[in-house]
Amino acid sequence: MSTLTKQDTFNSILEGAPKNFESERTLAKESYFAQGLPALKAEEYKFTSIAKKLEQTIENFSSAQAFEVSDELVKSSIYPGFEGNVLVFSNGKFLPELSSNIEGLEISALSEKPETAIGSIAKVEKDAFAALNQASFVDGAFISVPKKSQVEKPFLLLSFNKSNEGQVIQPRIWIEAGDFAEVTFIDQSVDLSETSYFLNKVIEIKGGVNTHIRYYRIQNEGKNSIEVSNIETDIQQDSRFTSVNISLSGDMVRNNLNLNLLGSNSEGNMYGLYLLNGKTHVDNHTNVDHTIPHAESNELYKGILADQSRGVFNGKIFVRQDAQKTNAFQQNNNILLSEDAVVNTKPQLEIWADDVKCSHGCTTGQLDEEALFYLQARGIDKTQAKGLLLYAFAGEVLEHIEEDSFREYCISLVQERLGSKF
């Protein structure tokens, strides 16, 4: 198995891991070695061979350490119009001195919270990369939103990533939200690397009863990132979780977004948009696990692919035997703009309960010629008309961002992309 040879170079990272969370790290290490990196034909990584990509681009791996981030850099990196709390990370390490201090909330480095049950949500046996992260992450953050606190302003998780040749950055964040809490997170990374690097991220979100958690993420890093993220959320009764993921660039990006609906009357919404060009390869794997009756999930992922880009979507809705009265909807639409763009999509339903309503749909096509003609007949030139139609297509995802400033920011990025590129 040639794809496993990277394991040798990962060994140094594993050996160099800090001496905390020992039992969790040992468990993860065992699991990682038992699984190995996903082989070439592994079902879950069929179209996105991260292992092969790493093999081709990176010679030797080492863990990237935190570097100094200046106050100016932080200020200039925050997107325009943002108002709220900023949490700053340097190669995954939390920097409290540069971060907002919010009263009532407990925010600290993960190493200061050794009792945190890391790996209890993003389980190591599910994914080899999650196991790799758990076995060898350097440090991360612990964020606790107490009961009944409604944090009006969003949190910006601002990560600065800088890596020398072939370094691995492994951020890890644990978020817990107490009962009746409401909170919004915006996840943004700033890439300062010149060369290829491997970003292997894990975020675990634990929601209490009647919580409302929003997680927005923009992936607009450089062209050098080989990226795997495992974001997994548990939500309880009467809770709602909404995620919006906007992918604009990267070399090869794989997002595993897992949502476990553990209490009745809970609702999960997952939205995603990928606008790809160049040779960017983005793979979104989502998994909604309906474990209890009376829960609902909605999913909408849309993609516009140009040049030689490749978009992969694999949406899995898993309805367990006890999860009667489940409503689950999933949709994936793609527009291909060039001869060389490729889409692989697999909307998957696994249903073990009978009293459910589940549906999924997916389409792949191109812009409607008639709509284009309609606009052109009214004096809008072709490029503009195309941009307009594509923007309308993308807008359906963007409108699910409830945080105004972030939505505006994303709209401006999308418009810029559609205007300049297409």
Added chain:
Amino acid sequence: MSKDNQILEELTSKEYEHGWSVNYEADEAPVGLNEDIIRWISAKKEEPQWLLEWRLKAFKTWQSMTEPEWANVHYPKVDFQALKYYSAPKQNSKPKSLDEVDPELLAIYERLGISLNEQKRLQGIAVDAVLDSVSVATTFKGTLSKLGIIFCSFSEAVKEHPELVKKYLGSVVPMTDNYYAALNSAVFSDGSFCYIPKGVRCPMELSTYFRINAANTGQFERTLIVAEEESYVSYLEGCTAPQRDENQLHAAVVEIYAAAHAEVKYSTVQNWFPGDKEGKGGIYNFVTKRGICAGDFSKISWTQVETGSAVTWKYPSCILKGDNSIGEFYSVAVTNNYQQADTGTKMIHIGKNTKSRIVSKGISAGKSQNSYRGQVQVMKRADNARNFSQCDSLLMGDRCGAHTFPYIDIQNPSAKVEHEATTSKIGEDQIFYCNQRGIATEDAVALIVNGYAKEVLNQLPMEFAVEAQKLLALTLEGSVG
């Protein structure tokens, strides 16, 4: 609830209609699988050297392969060394006409409702009847040969039309294709061969009827249909097996070749023994079916009604190579008790302006698992490819499962591909609506299920549609969850 239980009880206690077996003298291969067995089969069938070599090559390939495990089915592994690979009813000499066929064999088919006595037959269907490993009779040969149509058992084709067999055998499903196709290529015993010459429209339905009778044997038949330019044929396949406690293996290969402007319609009503209500016994149905639309404007249409088998693993596929060719797949898969089905299709768009349509209706009841697994692939050259897929699942009972695994791989920007799937149970409002109008719950369910499957059943030739509807009713009558 008690009423539901009662109905379910009735349903699950329903006996498999074709569960009997007949004792007749049989010519059997020794148990086990090795090169000698293959030589033995080949010699038994008086095959030419090239075919024996082809078989041996396939056997070597098979030995180097491992059993596929990706399918969403679980079953005890098959012990390939414990099977018999050849079993044929003893006949003193090859019958020249139907009158010479052993009346006992004809009686078996009479009992199944397949009349081989062509004079008495009202509908014009030519039947090739395959019992265990060999073809026992083929009807209407004379009428067909006047048109130049060749319809005979595979062994006969090897003897009489070796050039055709040599040309097309393995051209659509190569022996290296997959584990079971390789096994079949090595040990296949008989099957049907059908050749429609250029410009001929086959005047009657051609049909193969498969029956497994012997115990501990595997059935490995091979069907090859070649439709030359501008020809048309509609082909039916039916199958049953006796009720036995142990699992039996059925690994068939069907190959269809359609030249330019040809149309082939292939319909299956699969009713192998599904195992009893505890899930004991039943047939493992691991089948490779594939057609190639080699010429422009050709069309291949698969219709299947899957009600039997303990484990089904079957993906009738179309390779749309010719420009403007069309592939269709219509399927109703019903699973009950402990049955497991992993079935679907593959549509590979290679030519320009190719179209495909997939309609799959799954119905799961009892403790069964029903999966749809399909792939739509649009290659780079396939400009203006069009696909529409719909796969719906109906669940009855809270212990069954319905799963959908559609793969959609697009490499051409002009492709239009749509896929939609729904899963639900029979709506209480629908039942209520029927009840209100004096239709009993049981009848209402039958009505709704038939309506649900109608889109597919409509595709079947009339004679089969009747059988399929009866089968559906038999498998699902009253199974209201």
